[in-house]
Amino acid sequence: MPKTSVAAVAAAPKKNSSAVARQKIFAFSSLIILMIAFSLASPNFFKADNLIAIMLATAVTGVLAVGITFVIITGGIDLSIGTLMTFCSVMTAKAITVWHLPILVGLLVAILTGMTFGCLSGILIAKLKLPPFIATLGVNMLTKGLSLIVAQSKPIYFSDYPVFSQISMGSVFGFIKDFQIPNAVLIFFIVAIVSSIILNKTSFGRYTFAIGSNEEAVRLSGVNSDRWKIGAYVLCGAIAGIAGILIASRLNSAQPALGQGYETDAIAACVIGGTSMSGGEGTILGTIIGAFIITVLTNGLRILNVPQEWQIVITGLIIIGAVYLDTLRRKKK
């Protein structure tokens, strides 16, 4: 091969990835602009305490958003993750405080519960061919009801297990002065990094994109696309289990009535971060930036004493704007 063509080939990947990179830069610069604007507007915003509060507030939604990113890239949707998260937290509370299982086993219960219901959604969608929207809406109500039944409609407290709250609120780096980042935030970052590696470096990740791009093509290439599609929902469920642990630990209790609404925040984070609702495109980093944009916005508006009702309205407008920009970008192509 002549040298020139090697050079051309080497230069090409940069050119191809530029569109994705540009949109990530767009989301990232929006985040920075928001932070600068709030810092200028209020002296209370850019303070260590507040920044840690923002990260902590992002952790649970952020973890859920990372999970649902896989599902959305396959071209699907999972409306059950919020209530599933709650059900996982109820199950882990039940396991630890009622059945008196070791805490580690209790955590495993949460993750296995998540995987089981993720698997259920996946089978409904891939095998029984239900539309993802309907299938996971069903699982949403299913897990919502089960949470109330298992917890007998009452919160379950971890009062006798002080270690449990350390999972979220403790800080393994607490010994370093001024670096009191709660474990929940660290776990969020670890989940994100591992997910990013899975998405970009493994066959599972490759099939996730491929299914979202053209499922029939994947199937006709001799790949068992159903299995990988179910896998995306199982992974999303497992991550909902992790979110369930985080939120239970943070509240030091399992709150069976909680959960509804978390899925919409997670979906919003994905969309703002550039994941395409029609599948085939998306990044974990984008999703994380999207999740931070939502919390920074809520946090900043609260510091500026904007009433909560208006915070919601503004977040809605931001999401519409983000999706509109995404549509424009697609049209240009």
Added chain:
Amino acid sequence: MAEPLIAVKNLNKSFPGVQALKDVQFDLFPGEIHTLVGENGAGKSTLMKIIAGIYQKDSGEILLAGKPIDIANPRSALDHGISIIHQELNMMNHLTVAQNIFIGREPKKAKGLFLDEKKLNDDARSLFALLKLNIDPTTKMGDLTIAKQQMVEIIKAISYNSKVLIMDEPTAALNATEIDELFAVMRNLRSKGIGIIYISHRMDELFRISDRITVMRDGQYIGTFRAADANLDQIISLMVGRKIEQSAARAHDCRDQPVVLKVSGLSRGKVLKDVGFEVHKGEVLGLAGLMGAGRTEAARAIFGADPIDAGEVWVDGKKVHIQRPADAVHHGIGYLSEDRKRYGLAVGLDVETNSGLASLKQFTGPAGFVKSKQLRAIAQDTANKLAIKTPSLQQKVKYLSGGNQQKVVIAKWLIRNCDILFFDEPTRGIDVGAKQEIYRLINELADSGKTIIMISSELPEILRMSDRIVVMCEGRVTGELMASEATQEKVMKLATQRETMVQKANSN
């Protein structure tokens, strides 16, 4: 030639209500291009899908190198060295070329945990080198032209070490140069001992590329001929089972008739540059050119489907402003898209609804209720006039053949009372018999005073159907010919005229 690569004997397959294949036989030798022809519904695709493991046979035998085999699914076909390139390309547009080729077989590293992207690209590169193709494996699939995507599909197929390659209408969307390139690749594969089963509706290609030709009709095997011994008329009459009257070329001179549609200075970005032409009442104007010449773009711009930078349109001598398709329809312009299923029909709805789709307003009472009796009457009337073959008006359009679907689109615009009709590739994907009927319809429409602008990539079709031909190249009108003086060579010369030698003699 020794043992056939693949041989099919006494193959039967039925679907609910129809026997798709009856005692079909077929064989393919190494280093051979064996073309399979037949009308739509003749069973070609069913046969190929059975060989590729997508359908299961009811009875009969498939022999691979003399041994009977069972092809349970697409994977098993691939394992047996049988690859199929589908009519509708099956691509993952968001993935790169190399990722598409090796989907499901990605090279791994770190004990199988991670993908080896470098080896993936290197492997793809060496495959391209094998066929002397110049495609960058790291390009996103969606950024390639259809022709290049097809080459990638072929590469993907042979990367399975396939001995048998099935190509279902690969040239449908290619221009002449791209077809030449594809044929070169096919001959190259043939010389490497690969057997190719080739399905095409383009009769002019048959004898250029085939070694043998097998004809199928109504799910039955009709016969196999050496290309060198057969001729086109013979093949066509076997395909349709009856003599086809080739309707005579039109070549009416309508220039003394009033100008119904006039376009001038139509420009849009790099796609359309100062396009102008006139069409007369009762005339069939052929818009010729290679793929990407801007013919469809011109039609869509006139129809208001795409925005324009500049340009003027006159209908019946009056200047009109068309900003959206609704305006065009209001002025009596109808557009029959090349992609019927996507832009022309609501395939999940029935014939009646589709026929009335453009004129529902006329059939809606003041309270908003549809006057269904009137609509049904006119739909039935039009269906009879166009001889649409359907069990009833309530049949869903997706169950009709391509030719009949096209007629439903025509019915839609006739009911809307359109006097100017753009036909964009009206016979793409339509079999020989139905083609004749579409031609006859276009002739009748023109004779009854409608004005027709026909876009076609098939030169024989342009020459036969047009009264006058406007040729485009790279967004410009490069010339105009009366049908009586036009030849394939003259049209091709204009269609490849890249210099700015716009002939304005006739167009203004």
